[in-house]
Amino acid sequence: DAGITQSPRYKITETGRQVTLMCHQTWSHSYMFWYRQDLGHGLRLIYYSAAADITDKGEVPDGYVVSRSKTENFPLTLESATRSQTSVYFCASSVPGQDDIQYFGAGTRLSVL
Amino acid sequence: GNSVTQMEGPVTLSEEAFLTINCTYTATGYPSLFWYVQYPGEGLQLLLKATKADDKGSNKGFEATYRKETTSFHLEKGSVQVSDSAVYFCALSDYGGATNKLIFGTGTLLAVQP
Numbered sequence: 161d162a163g164i165t166q167s168p169r170y171k172i173t174e175t176g177r178q179v180t181l182m183c184h185q186t187w188s189h190s191y192m193f194w195y196r197q198d199l200g201h202g203l204r205l206i207y208y209s210a211a212a213d214i215t216d217k218g219e220v221p222d223g224y225v226v227s228r229s230k231t232e233n234f235p236l237t238l239e240s241a242t243r244s245q246t247s248v249y250f251c252a253s254s255v256p257g258q259d260d261i262q263y264f265g266a267g268t269r270l271s272v273l
Numbered sequence: 274g275n276s277v278t279q280m281e282g283p284v285t286l287s288e289e290a291f292l293t294i295n296c297t298y299t300a301t302g303y304p305s306l307f308w309y310v311q312y313p314g315e316g317l318q319l320l321l322k323a324t325k326a327d328d329k330g331s332n333k334g335f336e337a338t339y340r341k342e343t344t345s346f347h348l349e350k351g352s353v354q355v356s357d358s359a360v361y362f363c364a365l366s367d368y369g370g371a372t373n374k375l376i377f378g379t380g381t382l383l384a385v386q387p
Contacts (some may be wrong), residue, residue: 176324177371191373200379203317205363218374235377261319262375263319264309264316266314266315
């Protein structure tokens with residue numbers, strides 16, 4: 161019962177570098193989500209996906225790119241990292257029609273120097 | 274648009290004290306309401322939920338009642354333990370668009386002292 165796993169758990173990078181955060185779920189959930197967690201802001205939705213090859217912007221999508229070629233994977237890419245993208249990133253998944261409950265990964269702590 | 278407002282923390286209590294964390298919401302329609310908990314170094318996990326007015330969600334001694342007249346979903350526990358120390362998030366379901374999303378409050382840090 162692996163559930164939803166994120167990798168890496170911790171990442172340090174430099175301004176301007178490209179970084180990809182991985183998210184993998186074993187439940188075959190249709191919906192997947194990426195959030196960032198910042199003090200004073202709670203969780204803010206970056207991107208979400210209703211199914212493979214279907215993605216859409218959330219509240220704070222600028223500077224991020226996602227893809228979903230397979231149902232189980234939903235990577236998040238920072239094309240050119242900035243210091244303001246230092247944050248904790250959470251991936252989540254859910255099943256349509258199941259009371260909207262989302263299941264979260266353990267998170268990736270990203271520091272951009 | 275839809276939004277969630279929850280009390281700012283940190284909330285510091287002694288073990289066995291009574292806990293209330295306030296949450297109010299603004300929404301069109303009839304969203305489902307949730308409390309999620311985040312223990313140190315972990316992701317969020319569902320604590321309890323309510324799907325319609327006057328429903329009471331409960332789990333692990335925590336309770337919250339969906340109050341449509343006051344647009345509130347306050348979290349309560351009669352006797353907290355040190356192990357309850359965590360960040361608590363109130364959330365509501367947002368049905369705009371093709372995918373049902375959640376809108377979260379800013380979180381409330383609870384610290385329980387022995």
